[in-house]
Every structure is written in structure tokens, then in C-alpha cells.
Amino acid sequence: MSTTLWLPALFLAALAATAKSLTVRPECQSRCGDVDIPYPFGIGRGCFRPGFEIICNTTGIPLLGDSNQQIVVLNLAVTPLPEAKVMLPVAYQCYDSANIITAKHLGDVEFNKYSVYRISNTRNELFVLGCNTLSYINSGPSGRHGYAYYAGCVAYANDSQSAKDYACAGVGCCHTDIPPDLTDNEMRFTNDGLWSHANQEFCPCDYAFIVEKDTYAFQVAHINTSKSLNSRQPLLLDWAIRESNGSSSLSCDKAEITPGHEYTCVSNHSQCINSSNGPGYVCNCTKGYEGNPYLEQGCTSISLGMFFLVVALLLAFIMHQKKKLARYFELNGGNILKRVTGLTIFTEKDLNKITKNNAECLGNGFFGKVYKGTLPDETVVAVKSFIKVDAERIEEFTEEVMIQLKMDHPNVLKLMGCCLQLNVPMLVYEFAANGSLRDILHSNRRRNLSTKLRLDIAIDSAKGLCYMHSEGIRHGDVKPDNILLDEKLMPKISDFGLSKLLKLGEKLAKKVVGCRGYMDPVFKNTGLLTPKSDVYGFGVVLLELISRKQTVHGESCNLVIQFRHIYEREKSGRSMFDEEIIMEEDIFILEEIGKLAMKCLKEWQDDRPDMTEVAKQLLKLKKKDGHPDMTEVAKQLLKLKKNTIDAAACHSTEMSYATDATWSVSSSPISESS
Ligand SMILES: *[C@@H]1O[C@H](CO)[C@@H](O)[C@H](O)[C@H]1NC(C)=O
Numbered sequence: 001m002s003t004t005l006w007l008p009a010l011f012l013a014a015l016a017a018t019a020k021s022l023t024v025r026p027e028c029q030s031r032c033g034d035v036d037i038p039y040p041f042g043i044g045r046g047c048f049r050p051g052f053e054i055i056c057n058t059t060g061i062p063l064l065g066d067s068n069q070q071i072v073v074l075n076l077a078v079t080p081l082p083e084a085k086v087m088l089p090v091a092y093q094c095y096d097s098a099n100i101i102t103a104k105h106l107g108d109v110e111f112n113k114y115s116v117y118r119i120s121n122t123r124n125e126l127f128v129l130g131c132n133t134l135s136y137i138n139s140g141p142s143g144r145h146g147y148a149y150y151a152g153c154v155a156y157a158n159d160s161q162s163a164k165d166y167a168c169a170g171v172g173c174c175h176t177d178i179p180p181d182l183t184d185n186e187m188r189f190t191n192d193g194l195w196s197h198a199n200q201e202f203c204p205c206d207y208a209f210i211v212e213k214d215t216y217a218f219q220v221a222h223i224n225t226s227k228s229l230n231s232r233q234p235l236l237l238d239w240a241i242r243e244s245n246g247s248s249s250l251s252c253d254k255a256e257i258t259p260g261h262e263y264t265c266v267s268n269h270s271q272c273i274n275s276s277n278g279p280g281y282v283c284n285c286t287k288g289y290e291g292n293p294y295l296e297q298g299c300t301s302i303s304l305g306m307f308f309l310v311v312a313l314l315l316a317f318i319m320h321q322k323k324k325l326a327r328y329f330e331l332n333g334g335n336i337l338k339r340v341t342g343l344t345i346f347t348e349k350d351l352n353k354i355t356k357n358n359a360e361c362l363g364n365g366f367f368g369k370v371y372k373g374t375l376p377d378e379t380v381v382a383v384k385s386f387i388k389v390d391a392e393r394i395e396e397f398t399e400e401v402m403i404q405l406k407m408d409h410p411n412v413l414k415l416m417g418c419c420l421q422l423n424v425p426m427l428v429y430e431f432a433a434n435g436s437l438r439d440i441l442h443s444n445r446r447r448n449l450s451t452k453l454r455l456d457i458a459i460d461s462a463k464g465l466c467y468m469h470s471e472g473i474r475h476g477d478v479k480p481d482n483i484l485l486d487e488k489l490m491p492k493i494s495d496f497g498l499s500k501l502l503k504l505g506e507k508l509a510k511k512v513v514g515c516r517g518y519m520d521p522v523f524k525n526t527g528l529l530t531p532k533s534d535v536y537g538f539g540v541v542l543l544e545l546i547s548r549k550q551t552v553h554g555e556s557c558n559l560v561i562q563f564r565h566i567y568e569r570e571k572s573g574r575s576m577f578d579e580e581i582i583m584e585e586d587i588f589i590l591e592e593i594g595k596l597a598m599k600c601l602k603e604w605q606d607d608r609p610d611m612t613e614v615a616k617q618l619l620k621l622k623k624k625d626g627h628p629d630m631t632e633v634a635k636q637l638l639k640l641k642k643n644t645i646d647a648a649a650c651h652s653t654e655m656s657y658a659t660d661a662t663w664s665v666s667s668s669p670i671s672e673s674s
Pocket residue numbers: 079080081082273282284285286287
């Protein structure tokens with residue numbers, strides 16, 4: 001099951017949900033695009049602390065509020081460090097060959113009106129790009145355009161060849177750490193005296209920008225064009241709780257007692273920590289707690305959190321399981337089938353018990369594995385996966401189940417129940433201990449089979465098919481694989497009606513079509529399934545029974561062709577009979593079966609006998625097989641009668657048998673329509 005896949009996903013989702021529920025103010029938007037917005041940040045009135053407003057634009061991109069340009073926010077964090085990742089502009093100054101400034105932007109942008117931010121000195125660095133350039137930042141603690149701090153570097157290259165990609169150590173590029181307490185992004189470029197840019201067309205502009213450490217890689221292409229203009233770079237801002245005008249420095253020892261100041265570490269189990277970059281303070285949950293200290297009850301015990309998480313996960317898991325079972329049940333037509341009388345619907349749990357968690361695999365069915373199981377009353381069953389049911393197939397599927405349920409004949413495999421709580425429905429059938437006719441004819445489970453036994457198998461299979469036809473059901477896939485044998489080698493027709501379902505799915509239909517050897521050429525050409533198509537398939541089964549040869553040898557489908565060839569030439573199939581059973585007293589029966597098979601295999605459907613006729617002919621042979629035991633035959637006929645009460649066709653078999661002791665091989669076609 002896919003449990004292993006979605007469980008971690010669910011865990012993460014629950015984790016995210018738990019975390020989120022504790023990080024925003026009630027009724028506030030918790031996300032914009034894919035960025036979480038934890039308090040004190042917030043979107044909309046009442047959702048943020050002054051200075052921490054975020055605007056979520058119409059395309060779902062979060063922007064810093066209180067700024068004079070759009071500043072995109074990439075990430076906002078409360079813990080473990082109070083940080084905001086934003087895009088800030090690159091400063092530039094361009095010159096012509098006479099050292100006249102032609103374009104200029106010093107990177108100045110108002111993003112810090114409330115002085116809550118400091119450009120992180122630990123997480124960023126300053127880059128300067130140019131060929132005769134001295135550039136420096138010049139902001140300080142007094143806010144915009146303060147000139148308390150200068151930090152910068154010199155970049156030089158005297159021709160277009162000397163700078164190298166990824167090398168930023170002075171030639172065309174330099175970088176340096178920045179001091180703490182930086183409030184602004186404003187740069188300065190020097191262009192007088194020593195720093196003339198005359199005759200430096202290979203390097204038209206100087207650039208300066210602060211960027212997150214280890215994210216920028218210098219390229220020569222960045223300096224020999226002016227394409228780098230107007231770009232922005234990601235950097236990290238430290239934030240803290242400060243007075244809005246930035247002139248006072250609120251530290252933890254004063255914060256709680258300063259009149260007019262709204263102390264922000266409001267959660268129980270939270271503590272105040274002096275800001276590591278600039279004045280002011282930040283909050284943190286105390287040891288053993290986690291969450292958002294800026295919200296009431298934001299800090300929760302880690303173990304308590306784990307407990308809730310585990311409970312939530314467990315609940316989610318149970319709900320999910322229940323929902324899944326219910327969904328499959330519905331998808332698989334459960335709502336219709338649960339009203340069908342006589343159909344046992346097993347739960348997934350029941351089924352696992354019945355098959356002992358699929359302990360014994362019997363082999364592969366058409367759509368998947370077949371497992372052996374035992375019902376509570378010790379009945380042995382075979383559990384088969386069926387075709388995947390979707391909305392389009394639901395009606396066909398439920399119909400098919402109802403038809404199979406209705407089938408009540410000793411030679412038709414009995415459907416005992418189904419389980420619909422899985423992604424493909426599982427059908428529970430009576431168990432056929434001896435596998436399929438194919439197994440005992442050809443596989444390593446092959447066994448000695450007398451002519452009499454083969455004839456019995458043929459007769460009983462014909463009766464099963466005859467019964468199905470009398471009920472208006474066409475099998476569509478008659479072959480030894482679909483004739484199962486119980487412990488007494490009594491044949492049971494299985495897997496009928498599949499072709500009808502298959503027709504719905506092109507892909508699966510292809511599985512059936514092709515060099516199969518059992519397929520009625522008429523059906524192959526027209527796609528029209530008639531009872532006579534089953535007669536064709538049965539003809540092939542008869543050939544396999546008398547020859548014990550596989551229909552399909554390798555690539556060619558030659559049993560039918562081969563037999564027909566020999567039969568036409570020698571007026572006998574004798575040379576094809578299984579050597580194991582060629583005995584004088586059996587030859588007549590084998591010849592008759594061969595003759596009958598040839599009739600079943602006629603190209604023209606009207607030339608083929610119907611199943612009733614086939615059953616009749618075979619029964620007649622039984623009478624002549626050296627055991628003219630009339631009571632046995634009469635018993636058989638009675639059985640046939642009992643099981644085909646409404647079956648006019650099969651009924652007539654026994655009627656004629658009872659009245660007409662001498663059979664004539666009649667091939668008068670009984671007209672069939674699809
Ligand atoms: C807050 O506490 C966590 C866990 O104790 C710690 O990792 C983090 O560095 C603290 N944050 C600050 C700003 O001190």
C-alpha cells in the first residue's frame with residue numbers, strides 16, 4: 001500500500017499546520033504565495049505590529065509595507081533568528097569616455113521607516129564591480145543618510161582581458177564584510193582625481209551591492225556591459241522591536257517597564273533577548289518550548305507539541321484510512337452491490353483474514369494475482385483481483401458481478417462474494433483444487449488423463465457453456481486456462497464476461513486480440529461476440545484434449561491449422577492424437593471428438609453447431625465409450641435438466657436424448673444472433 005509514501009507527507013503537513021496555527025494572529029492571513037507570514041509580520045489591519053506590515057499583491061507576491069518602492073520578500077522568520085530575506089536594488093554609476101556620468105542610482109530605497117531592520121552583517125557581504133572604482137556604503141545608526149559608517153573596497157582592471165570569472169579579489173571585482181547596525185542600502189562611488197573612468201569603454205559602469213553571503217559569483221560579463229543595471233540582489237535583514245523613531249534604544253531591562261511601550265514578548269514561557277544587531281530586543285521561547293513568542297500562548301511545550309502532533313497524526317491516519325475504504329467502496333459500485341441479495345461483501349479486514357494477508361498465491365489471473373483463502377466456515381476459496389473500476393466502468397462492473405452471482409451450475413465457477421474497499425475490487429470464488437485444464441494438460445502439473453476422463457471433462461465443460469448460453473451469457477474467452485478443475489476433476493468454467501469489460505478499455509482489449517489461437521476469426525474481424533465464438537474456442541479446447549498439444553507454439557497459431565490440414569488430407573486426425581491414449585477401443589471416440597472439433601472450428605459461424613448440439617454429441621459418445629451405463633447417462637441428464645430449468649436450449653438436449661436413443665450427427669445450424 002502507498003502508506004509508506006504519504007505518511008511522511010502527512011507528517012510534514014501536520015507539522016506545518018501545527019506551526020502555522022501558532023504563528024499568526026487569529027483570523028489573519030498566514031501565507032502569501034509560498035511565503036509564511038508569522039507575527040509580528042502580518043497582512044492587513046490588526047494583523048501586524050507597526051513597522052512589520054506585509055502587502056500581498058494581486059499576483060501573490062509579498063512586499064514590504066512602508067516602503068517607497070516594491071520590495072519583494074522571499075522569506076520571513078521568527079525563529080531561530082529574527083530575519084527577513086528581501087530583494088534590494090544594486091547601485092550603479094556609468095560613465096562615458098570623458099568620465100562624464102551618464103547614469104546613476106545609488107541603491108537608496110526607503111524600506112526602514114520604522115527602523116525595525118538592520119542589514120545583517122553576519123549573513124551578507126558587499127560587492128563592488130568596476131575597473132577603477134572606489135565604492136562604499138555610508139549609512140549609520142541614525143537612520144537614512146547617516147554617515148557614521150563607511151565600508152567599501154577598490155576594484156581595478158586596466159583592460160578588458162584582466163578580470164576573470166569567479167575571481168573577485170580586486171581585479172574588476174572586490175568584496176568586503178559590512179559593519180553591524182546598517183540601516184540603509186545607500187552606496188557612494190568616487191570618480192574624481194585618481195578614480196577617473198576616462199577611456200574605459202570596456203568597463204562602462206561601476207556597481208555596488210550587498211548580497212547574502214556565498215550566493216553571488218562574479219562574471220566578467222557583469223562589468224563589460226551596462227546590462228546589469230536595475231537588477232536586485234537577495235539579502236538578509238535582521239529585525240527587532242525598536243521604537244518607531246529609532247532614537248531610543250529599548251533593551252530588555254527597560255522594555256517591560258517603559259511607559260507607552262507595548263511589550264511584545266507576550267507568550268507564557270517566552271523571554272526577552274537584546275538584539276544582536278542594533279538597539280532593541282527580540283523575543284524567544286524559553287528552553288523546552290517552541291513556537292511564536294510574540295503571540296499569547298505562542299510558545300508551547302515541545303513534548304506537549306509532540307503529543308498533540310502524534311494524536312493529530314493518528315486521527316488523520318484513521319480518518320484517511322476510513323475515507324479511502326469508503327471511497328473505494330463507492331468507486332467499485334458498493335452502493336449498488338450492497339443491495340444485491342446473496343452477495344457477501346467482505347471488508348478489507350475480512351479479506352486479509354481470509355487470505356491470511358495474501359499468504360498463498362495461486363498464480364496470475366487476467367488482471368492480477370490470485371490468492372488462496374479460507375472462509376470462516378472452512379470453505380476454501382480463490383480470491384482474484386478484478387479490473388480497475390472507474391466511473392465509466394462502474395455500471396458494467398456491477399452488472400458483471402450480478403450476472404456472475406446469478407450463475408448457478410456445477411460446471412460454472414461460483415462467485416461467493418467480493419471486497420470493494422481496495423483500489424481494485426477483489427472477487428471471491430469457489431476454489432478449484434486441480435488448477436486449470438491447461439495446467440493438467442501442458443504444465444508441470446500435467447497428469448495422465450484417460451480418454452474417458454477427457455471426454456467427461458469435455459462433456460461437463462460443454463454443459464457449463466451450454467448453461468451460460470441458455471442464460472444469455474457469452475463467455476468470450478473459452479480456453480483451457482479458463483476451465484478449472486476441482487478436487488474431483490469436475491470442470492468449472494471461469495473468467496466469463498471479461499471480454500465485455502475489456503472492450504471498454506482499448507489497451508486491455510489488445511491483450512486479448514492477436515495470435516491467440518482460441519479466437520474466433522469472425523470475432524477477431526468484427527469484434528462481435530456471439531455464442532458461436534465460444535463454440536470456436538471450445539473446438540480448440542477439444543483439439544487440445546485429444547492431442548495434448550498447445551494451441552500456440554511459439555509465434556504461430558498452428559494447432560488448428562495443422563489439425564485441419566491433416567484431417568482434410570487423411571480424413572482422420574489420428575496422427576495428431578495424444579500417444580498416451582491411442583488405444584483401439586478409444587479410437588472411435590477420439591475420431592468423433594476430432595470431427596466435432598472441426599465442425600466447431602468452421603470459418604463460417606452458421607456452419608458451426610451450437611453449444612447444445614456440441615454437448616449432445618459428446619454425451620452420445622459417452623454412451624458409446626464402452627460404458628453404456630444408462631443409469632449414469634440418465635443421472636447426467638437429470639443433472640443437466642436440474643441446472644437448466646429455464647434453459648430452453650439445454651432442456652432440448654436432454655429431451656431429445658431421452659426420446660431419441662440413436663443419435664445422428666446433425667450440423668443443422670441453429671440461428672444465433674448476437
Ligand atoms: C531562541 O532559542 C532557540 C532555542 O533555544 C535558539 O536556537 C535561538 O538561537 C534563540 N534565538 C535567539 C534570537 O536567541
